[in-house]
Every structure is written in structure tokens, then in C-alpha cells.
Amino acid sequence: xxxxxxxxxxxxxxxxxxxxxxxxxxxxxxxxxxxxxxxxxxxxxxxxxxxxxxxxxxxxxxxxxxxxxxxxxxxxxxxxxxxxxxxxxxxxxxxxxxxxxxxxxxxxxxxxxxxxxxxxxxxxxxxxxxxxxxxxxxxxxxxxxxxxxxxxxxxxxxxxxxxxxxxxxxxxxxxxxxxxxxxxxxxxxxxxxxxxxxxxxxxxxxxxxxxxxxxxxxxxxxxxxxxxxxxxxxxxxxxxxxxx
Numbered sequence: 001x002x003x004x005x006x007x008x009x010x011x012x013x014x015x016x017x018x019x020x021x022x023x024x025x026x027x028x029x030x031x032x033x034x035x036x037x038x039x040x041x042x043x044x045x046x047x048x049x050x051x052x053x054x055x056x057x058x059x060x061x062x063x064x065x066x067x068x069x070x071x072x073x074x075x076x077x078x079x080x081x082x083x084x085x086x087x088x089x090x091x092x093x094x095x096x097x098x099x100x101x102x103x104x105x106x107x108x109x110x111x112x113x114x115x116x117x118x119x120x121x122x123x124x125x126x127x128x129x130x131x132x133x134x135x136x137x138x139x140x141x142x143x144x145x146x147x148x149x150x151x152x153x154x155x156x157x158x159x160x161x162x163x164x165x166x167x168x169x170x171x172x173x174x175x176x177x178x179x180x181x182x183x184x185x186x187x188x189x190x191x192x193x194x195x196x197x198x199x200x201x202x203x204x205x206x207x208x209x210x211x212x213x214x215x216x217x218x219x220x221x222x223x224x225x226x227x228x229x230x231x232x233x234x235x236x237x238x239x240x241x242x243x244x
Contacts, residue, residue, distance in 0.1 A: 030070070031074055034074065037063075038064070038068070038071065041063055041064045045060055045061070076209040076210070077207075077209070079209075080192065083220075090134040090220060090221065091136075092133065092134060093133075095131055095133045095135045095244075097128075097130075097131055097170060097172060098121075098123060098163060100135065100138055100139050100142060101142055101163075104142055105119060108146070108147075108150070115150050115155070116157075117156070117157045117158070118156070118157070118158050119161065120158070121160075122163075123162075123164070124164035128163055128164075128170055129243045130243070131241040131242060131244060132222075132241070132242055137221065138217075140213065140214070141214045141218055142174075144213060145210075145214060145237050148210060149237075151199075152235075153177055154178070158176070158177050159174065159176045159177075160175045161173070161174050162175075169223065169241060169242050170243055171238060171239070171240045172238065172240075172241075173236055174237050175236040176234050177233075177234045179202060179231070179234075180230050180231040180235055181196055181227070181229040182231045190225075191208075192208065193208040194208050198231065218241070223239055223240045224239065225237070226239075
């Protein structure tokens with residue numbers, strides 16, 4: 001038996017607006033206690049007030065990591081809400097992508113080392129011009145793409161980051177030797193909350209929002225994003241941005 005859609009377009013839009021308002025309100029309300037937890041745990045881990053036993057330190061480090069995941073999820077939800085409402089604020093200025101990529105690699109050095117992956121970063125055809133972009137939003141794009149490559153690559157896996165000029169834009173590619181994306185799932189990769197079964201088995205935690213956010217930000221800055229992938233043989237994500 002088929003059921004008719006009893007909601008008109010106006011009602012559906014109203015429900016989506018209520019949902020968006022709820023997500024925004026809930027996310028803002030969660031930020032304050034989560035930030036407080038992070039601050040107190042950092043104080044305890046610093047050892048200024050007392051010496052921690054190895055077991056106590058281990059528990060606190062797990063609390064810290066769990067809290068960081070919750071903070072990242074809240075930030076993702078807020079970003080999605082802004083994207084859907086068309087409230088992405090962009091501050092364009094000449095931006096050197098290679099500096100942002102190198103900074104992220106340096107900041108993630110501990111995670112990269114723990115994951116035992118090898119990252120090679122190269123620029124094709126020498127020095128490249130800056131792009132016209134919002135540096136913070138661009139950083140978010142690279143972090144989302146690179147963190148996926150790290151998470152879904154095996155120990156001793158290889159990640160290659162390349163940059164080259166392509167007419168009036170710069171193209172960045174991030175290639176990994178990870179689990180790849182099954183062909184049946186490739187059309188849904190940039191959908192909100194979507195995660196392939198093979199990555200869920202490998203890394204159960206994840207919001208499925210990173211690629212949606214990356215695509216939205218790249219396109220908002222006038223660029224394009226796409227990928228090539230084969231299950232079991234890795235994935236390459238590409239994005240372009242216009243040069244300054």
C-alpha cells in the first residue's frame with residue numbers, strides 16, 4: 001500500500017527550518033560545557049596540582065580524546081547548519097595553499113607518526129601563485145580530506161599530496177593507499193551523514209559530515225572537488241581554487 005505525502009512544500013520547508021534551528025541551538029548550548037571539560041582536563045594532565053598515576057593519566061587522556069570528538073562533531077553540525085542556511089562567511093585574501101598544507105602536516109605530526117603512514121608533499125612546476133580564498137575555510141577542507149586519508153590507510157600506507165597550476169586555477173590532489181570507496185557508494189560520498197560500510201568497520205566513530213562540508217566550502221570559494229577511487233586500492237581527492 002502506498003502512502004501519499006501529506007506534507008506540502010511549505011510544511012516541509014518549515015519542518016526543515018525547525019530542525020536547523022534546533023541543531024544550531026543544541027550545538028551552541030553544548031559548546032560551553034564541552035569547552036569547560038577540555039579546560040579542566042588539560043589542567044589535570046598538565047600535572048600542576050598533583051602527580052597523576054599512569055592509570056589516572058590514561059583515563060584522563062581518553063576523556064580528552066572523547067571530548068575532542070564531541071567538540072568536532074558540534075563544530076561540524078554548526079557548519080552544516082550555516083551551509084544549509086546560506087550563512088557561510090568568507091574572507092577572501094591571497095592565500096598560499098602550500099603553506100597551509102605544510103602547517104597542517106606539521107600540526108598533525110604526532111597523529112601521522114602514530115598512524116605509521118608516510119606523507120609526501122610536492123609542488124609540480126616549482127613555485128605556484130596564491131589562490132583567492134578564505135584561509136581558515138581552506139584549512140578546514142584540507143584537514144577533512146587529509147584526516148580521512150590518514151584514518152583509512154593501513155600502517156605503512158602512503159599518502160601523496162600534489163599541487164599544480166591548471167589554467168586559471170590551482171589543483172590539489174591527495175592520494176592514499178587506503179581502503180577505497182566501493183563503486184555502489186561513490187554517488188553518495190558527498191551526502192550528509194553518509195559513510196561506506198567498509199570504513200565503518202575500520203573506524204566505527206565518525207559523523208559522515210567531513211566530505212559534505214569540504215565540498216560545500218570549496219564550491220562556495222568558486223572551486224570544484226571530485227575523486228577517483230577503487231575499493232581496496234585507495235582514493236584520490238582533487239579540488240581546485242581560482243588563482244589570485
